[in-house]
């Protein structure tokens with residue numbers, strides 16, 4: 146067994162089944178700082194940069210990963226001991242796979258350990274891109290009003306503190322990015338580009354609006370400078386990347402002989418569509434499969450409204466039906482009919498503009514095939530987590546557009562009802578499940594009132610706006626929730642399937 150680190154690469158070079166970096170570790174120079182190094186970043190952006198290095202492109206774009214949250218101490222321990230290296234195994238639906246050691250993360254900083262080092266790195270003129278995968282919740286906006294939430298404790302603390310003399314340090318992405326931009330402006334250094342890679346519509350626009358809202362309170366003059374000089378390109382990102390399991394670690398050890406503290410397993414599908422707005426420069430992403438375009442929106446809408454919303458469609462129904470994995474959920478005829486025909490065709494698709502170069506029918510079929518990839522073992526529990534960040538961000542806008550156009554919303558109402566039923570916290574056979582959500586107490590308290598008020602869940606204006614006042618939504622929602630509670634998920638899928 147070989148413990149993964151730079152010194153081990155030579156020993157791994159003989160393996161036929163494993164690709165290792167074809168470049169020298171010592172040649173890497175940090176040009177990108179990334180906040181939120183989790184499974185996805187390591188299966189996606191870091192892979193693209195690794196491909197660039199392998200293809201002989203400039204080594205000036207290596208990544209410095211930054212962890213802000215207490216839980217990121219685990220990533221620090223894994224990556225620092227391995228010189229930033231890790232194993233990425235991508236698995237196709239037919240069972241074939243590709244394994245490679247990724248070398249593009251040259252540095253990892255756990256911000257609570259050394260905030261000064263993070264600010265120093267962010268102020269380095271060599272850093273020209275700051276990229277983000279901080280989850281939907283990381284943007285700190287109220288999903289129904291779209292406003293920045295100044296009262297979030299960590300944000301409020303960063304706003305109140307003075308970082309200029311080094312006596313206090315930021316703790317949020319907003320604090321770090323704006324303080325670094327302030328220092329760059331003061332030093333006459335050009336700003337970096339902020340590249341959001343999270344699953345949010347107009348993710349760059351949102352990042353800009355939230356960053357400006359923060360800066361406006363902190364330092365209005367700086368806010369004006371950011372608005373005028375910093376680019377925030379939008380991007381659509383796609384690769385299903387489950388949470389790494391103990392089985393994944395064991396597989397990497399057994400099949401590749403590598404002791405890797407935190408490998409990543411993903412599907413083989415990979416897509417990144419990026420708005421080409423990088424005034425400070427960028428890597429030659431187009432050379433390694435990234436689609437650089439002038440308008441990302443059609444791609445984003447397609448992906449969020451077909452892939453991500455469908456993930457929510459299979460998550461709660463799947464769990465209620467007793468499934469554990471995404472591939473089991475789409476092997477269920479009733480659920481796949483509901484997802485592919487009723488939701489995707491009936492309600493998602495009418496809200497999507499023409500997407501250049503994409504055959505939507507083939508795209509939707511491929512989504513079902515991707516969800517059905519049994520080798521990836523994506524759990525429904527992952528898809529059901531943090532729903533209060535996902536449903537309002539992805540599905541509620543679809544519902545609103547369809548309501549405004551006078552179109553049917555029964556399938557979307559059933560998805561929301563399945564979340565409401567799921568948030569009651571017990572399955573159809575009385576099994577308990579952990580509801581993982583930053584608003585857990587609130588959503589569970591609302592769901593616990595269903596016996597006396599079937600609309601209790603829907604009354605949360607922050608999550609659903611005024612949907613509760615739309616009879617065209619409330620009627621199918623009420624029917625769906627009643628059927629779910631009285632007869633179960635299978636009965637509801639059958640009823641919906643018959644009426645289609």
Ligand SMILES: NC(=O)c1ccc[n+]([C@@H]2O[C@H](COP(=O)([O-])OP(=O)(O)OC[C@H]3O[C@@H](n4cnc5c(N)ncnc54)[C@H](O)[C@@H]3O)[C@@H](O)[C@H]2O)c1
Pocket residue numbers: 180181182183184185186212213214216217278279280281282283284318342343344345382383384385386387
């Ligand atoms: N996993 C996927 O299949 C996938 C695919 C496409 C896009 N994404 C995007 O990537 C995001 C992360 O997914 P992942 O699978 O890597 O998750 P993960 O849990 O492995 O990593 C999430 C990272 O975000 C950080 N984070 C969370 N909240 C934060 C906050 N408020 N401020 C700063 N950092 C914060 C965490 O500390 C962690 O480093 C998703 O939310 C999504 O927007 C994921």
Ligand SMILES: O=P(O)(O)OC[C@@H](O)[C@@H](O)[C@H](O)[C@H](O)CO
Pocket residue numbers: 281344382383384385386452453456527528531535
């Ligand atoms: O990671 P989230 O919270 O944005 O969403 C959960 C999944 O829908 C998502 O991770 C998908 O797997 C991903 O968007 C596929 O590209």
